[in-house]
Amino acid sequence: MTTTVAPAIEVRDLVVRRGKREVLHGLTCTIPPGSVTGLLGPSGSGKTTLMRSIVGVQKVERGTVTVLGRPAGSAALRSQVGYLTQAPSVYADLTVRENVRYFASLYKGVSTADADAVLESVGLADHATQLVRDLSGGQRARANLACTLVSRPTVLILDEPTVGQDPVLRDELWRQFRALAAEGVTVLVSSHVMDEAGRCDRLLLIREGTLVADERPDVITAATGTTDLEAAFLHLIRTGQTVMSS
Amino acid sequence: MNGKILASTVRRVLNQLRHDHRTVGLLVVVPPLLLTLLYYMYYEDSPLVFQRIALTMLGIFPFIIMFLITSIAMLRERTTGTLERLLTTPMGKVDLLFGYGTAFGLAAAIQASIACAVAYLFLGLQTQGSVGLVILIAIANAVLGMALGLLASAFARTEFQAVQFMPLIVAPQLLLCGLFVARENMAGWLQAIANALPMTYSVEALTEVGRYAEPTATLWKDLGIVAGCVVVALVLASATLRRRTD
Ligand SMILES: Nc1ncnc2c1ncn2[C@@H]1O[C@H](COP(=O)(O)OP(=O)(O)OP(=O)(O)O)[C@@H](O)[C@H]1O
Ligand SMILES: [Mg+2]
Numbered sequence: 001m002t003t004t005v006a007p008a009i010e011v012r013d014l015v016v017r018r019g020k021r022e023v024l025h026g027l028t029c030t031i032p033p034g035s036v037t038g039l040l041g042p043s044g045s046g047k048t049t050l051m052r053s054i055v056g057v058q059k060v061e062r063g064t065v066t067v068l069g070r071p072a073g074s075a076a077l078r079s080q081v082g083y084l085t086q087a088p089s090v091y092a093d094l095t096v097r098e099n100v101r102y103f104a105s106l107y108k109g110v111s112t113a114d115a116d117a118v119l120e121s122v123g124l125a126d127h128a129t130q131l132v133r134d135l136s137g138g139q140r141a142r143a144n145l146a147c148t149l150v151s152r153p154t155v156l157i158l159d160e161p162t163v164g165q166d167p168v169l170r171d172e173l174w175r176q177f178r179a180l181a182a183e184g185v186t187v188l189v190s191s192h193v194m195d196e197a198g199r200c201d202r203l204l205l206i207r208e209g210t211l212v213a214d215e216r217p218d219v220i221t222a223a224t225g226t227t228d229l230e231a232a233f234l235h236l237i238r239t240g241q242t243v244m245s246s
Numbered sequence: 247m248n249g250k251i252l253a254s255t256v257r258r259v260l261n262q263l264r265h266d267h268r269t270v271g272l273l274v275v276v277p278p279l280l281l282t283l284l285y286y287m288y289y290e291d292s293p294l295v296f297q298r299i300a301l302t303m304l305g306i307f308p309f310i311i312m313f314l315i316t317s318i319a320m321l322r323e324r325t326t327g328t329l330e331r332l333l334t335t336p337m338g339k340v341d342l343l344f345g346y347g348t349a350f351g352l353a354a355a356i357q358a359s360i361a362c363a364v365a366y367l368f369l370g371l372q373t374q375g376s377v378g379l380v381i382l383i384a385i386a387n388a389v390l391g392m393a394l395g396l397l398a399s400a401f402a403r404t405e406f407q408a409v410q411f412m413p414l415i416v417a418p419q420l421l422l423c424g425l426f427v428a429r430e431n432m433a434g435w436l437q438a439i440a441n442a443l444p445m446t447y448s449v450e451a452l453t454e455v456g457r458y459a460e461p462t463a464t465l466w467k468d469l470g471i472v473a474g475c476v477v478v479a480l481v482l483a484s485a486t487l488r489r490r491t492d
Binding site for chain 2: 017018019055056057058059060073075078079081083085087088089090091092093094095098101102103105106107108131147151
């Protein structure tokens with residue numbers, strides 16, 4: 001099964017300290033290009049911190065993070081890496097369309113037509129002229145997502161992109177993530193929803209800043225002797241058993 | 247610097263302002279209102295005092311107002327995560343700083359033009375020099391207020407704190423700029439402080455416009471000093487825009 005394709009993301013012995021506590025304790029993993037990787041773990045386990053390190057906005061104590069062969073956060077990566085923050089970071093006093101068009105304008109070769117197409121794809125076309133501050137929570141989260149997707153990044157880091165969305169929308173968004181991966185985009189998605197984890201090619205499970213699983217979903221369920229991912233994760237988190245590839 | 251990103255950032259900042267009707271209203275209405283108040287306070291008894299104060303006020307309003315608006319706007323960029331998001335895109339820090347500078351400079355130009363129109367046409371303000379120079383100095387002051395506001399926002403965590411910087415930064419400049427007591431009549435150490443504060447020079451420049459028909463060497467020197475202060479404040483502000491944080 002092992003191939004020799006260069007990884008899209010390579011994290012080596014990553015140590016991150018936030019405030020007084022060490023949050024990531026020497027984490028190592030690689031993420032293959034053109035795949036959807038799920039990042040799971042209890043609240044506070046370090047998912048957002050790992051994603052921030054990959055995007056290059058997190059101060060890192062030790063270790064290296066390499067994205068598309070360059071150090072994370074390099075200027076050359078800024079047009080290729082898209083980051084969706086967990087809390088919406090859009091302008092509340094602009095309309096949805098103004099927000100998406102503004103973020104589109106920061107990238108070469110992304111047009112206002114692209115911006116409008118993305119609005120359509122997250123189901124906000126009918127709300128394009130509404131101010132973001134007047135949106136519902138789930139709509140605001142989708143406006144946030146639209147501003148990330150619009151740059152058509154090669155590497156897409158999504159921190160809980162489907163929180164607050166109904167099942168129909170969640171399904172549509174996951175189809176989009178799968179379609180992007182099929183086009184070669186590397187997608188890293190954090191989630192707390194186990195049926196979403198089942199739609200990933202690979203899963204990373206963090207427990208208190210340490211990786212306890214890095215495998216395909218079916219391998220993880222098999223290795224833990226469980227029948228579904230929910231049970232598998234409860235097992236891994238509670239026992240500390242690890243399921244690592246290679 | 248990237249022209250397309252700069253232009254779209256200017257448009258974005260102005261759009262944010264445009265959606266806030268009340269702020270636009272206050273920007274336009276407050277200076278003429280205060281000038282009118284001054285008119286009724288002084289014009290009958292001491293028209294020369296009115297001339298002096300009104301002219302000075304035309305430079306001070308834009309400074310105060312742009313300082314406040316920018317420090318709050320930038321604080322919001324920091325606290326809502328949009329600043330961090332912008333810094334993960336190809337946008338440069340210079341694009342952001344100049345975007346703000348240009349947008350608020352334009353807003354200040356409109357504000358100053360309206361205030362000058364009211365002052366010259368209805369309140370009998372007279373200057374030897376041209377009204378264009380008054381507007382130019384007002385814009386320089388606005389940009390100075392903006393640059394200091396950008397810088398101040400780095401030291402505030404909440405909007406409450408940001409507002410408190412206004413008296414701290416603005417009041418000493420206002421008291422020492424020569425409006426209340428002529429600089430020559432101040433104690434030596436007060437003069438030394440006054441000489442170190444940029445508003446002193448913009449007030450001196452306005453006084454020059456009031457006295458002389460043609461722009462004087464002092465006026466250009468004063469404008470040069472204000473411009474220099476803008477550059478220093480912007481360089482310091484840009485150092486507070488960190489791509490990597492804890
Ligand atoms: N700015 C900060 N300063 C200090 N500690 C922080 C900061 N941000 C997060 N932490 C701590 O770092 C740890 C990991 O946080 P992180 O946000 O990465 O968790 P997470 O896995 O994303 O959690 P969640 O599922 O709740 O989003 C937590 O213990 C948290 O309290
Ligand atoms: Mg998180």
